[in-house]
Amino acid sequence: HLQLVESGGGVVQPGGSLRLSCAASGFTWVYAVIGWFRQALGKEREGVSCISSSGGRTKYAASVKGRFTIARDNAKNTVYLQMNSLKPEDTAIYYCARVVDGSRCLTSLIFGSWGQGTQVTVSP
Secondary structure: OOEEEEEOOEEEOOOOOEEEEEEEEOOOHHHOOEEEEEEOOOOOOEEEEEEOOOOOOEEEOOOOOOOEEEEEEOOOOEEEEEEOOOOHHHOEEEEEEEEOOHHHOOOOOEOOOOOOOEEEEEOO
């Protein structure tokens, strides 16, 4: 069955970097558009970034553009989110998911259910 497992979160100071990983199994990876989403305490979940099945097209939320980079390794069924110049407002639980609508991936429904996510905390 469809499974995506997030890892790589942690505590970092403002201006620091983290790389998140999303390991996938249970579905045809080569056709999947994968997105990263985040949910801060008391706020709704929001789309952060997504990547096409080939890795050739990417999309970013305005709040992270220029600081975050999404990439995928299809040989390892893994998607990464490199996060640089982190800000306190990036603090959230980060989730990855296979999105249903690749053309509107940041707001799309997802296949399956949300995983446990990985906590990112940006604090002095």
